[in-house]
Amino acid sequence: MVCRFYRAALARNADEAFCAERKAFDRLNRKFKRRYQQEERQKLEDKLYSSNQRDFWRSIGKVGIHNERSKCIPCAIVDDNGIVQTDKAAVLDRWKNDFKTLFSSDNTAKLPTNIDNVNTERDVSxxxxxxxxxxxxxxxxxxxxxxxxxxxxxxxxxxxxxxxxxxxxxxxxxxxxxxxxPSQWTMGVINPILKPNTDDNRKPLNYRGITLIS
Structure with a gap:
């Protein structure tokens, strides 16, 4: 019986000690988080009013919406049957095919033939x-x-x-x-950016394909 009460007392003491340490940690975490944020804000202000504002905009690009967008592309897609696919090969293939359709040559739109005010006498040789x-x-x-x-x-x-x-x-x-x-000149690096008000970030066509070319 004594051992049972002793163990219970030890458990209560351990719980109380844990709660006290957690509160102390949370206080320190908030304190240093505020200090870090104040230091970062001060750095941004210093860069904003400096002669070289490139550093300011480079720092801005490393925080906020830039990081959110870079994290929002999941390794998953929704196939035509509404099933979520996470296989890497299937995901990459879907991205490839969906973006390939954006540049399809099946566009049957025709240029108008009755264009007025065209300068046909201009020397373009x-x-x-x-x-x-x-x-x-x-x-x-x-x-x-x-x-x-x-x-x-x-x-x-x-x-x-x-x-x-x-x-x-x-x-x-x-x-x-x-x-x-050169064939390399016809290639580009696609940096997908999620469109605003998008309902599902697992659909490749819900992204804008911003392309960097050589």
Missing amino acids: ELNAPITRDEVLQAVISAKNRKATGIDDIPTEVLKNEVSVDLLYEIISGCFHMGKV
Whole structure:
């Protein structure tokens, strides 16, 4: 009997100690969470009023809706029978086929033939003129820095030098004369973004396929 009461007392003491430690942990957690949030807000304010606001917008992109969207794509799809599929091969195949239909060539829409006010006398022969190195140079110079790369993982900054411009000029001139481009140029990285007010995030066509190209 004594042992039973002793064990019960130990259990009560253990429960009380656990509750006390949990409350202490929760208080510390809230305290350091508030401190962290205040520090992050201060960092954002400092970046906002600094001379280089790129850091501010880069920091903004790492929080909030960006992270929510990156986490909302499940490895699951709903098939035509309404059954949820989680097999990786089936999921990838569904994404591939659904996005492939967006670029189907079965569109039977026809361009209107009765277009008025068309300038047929404009000389457009210069469009067939050979591409010059200066054109390539100006295109490279005007390209924006700090932008997402395509499937080749080559940032714009890497191309802004004389050697790269010469190489690009040779490649682009060859493409223009042969009428062909490298197969890698026809590929892109699709970054799906869930459409607003979407009822099911397991349907690929409920996403906008934002594509990064080379």
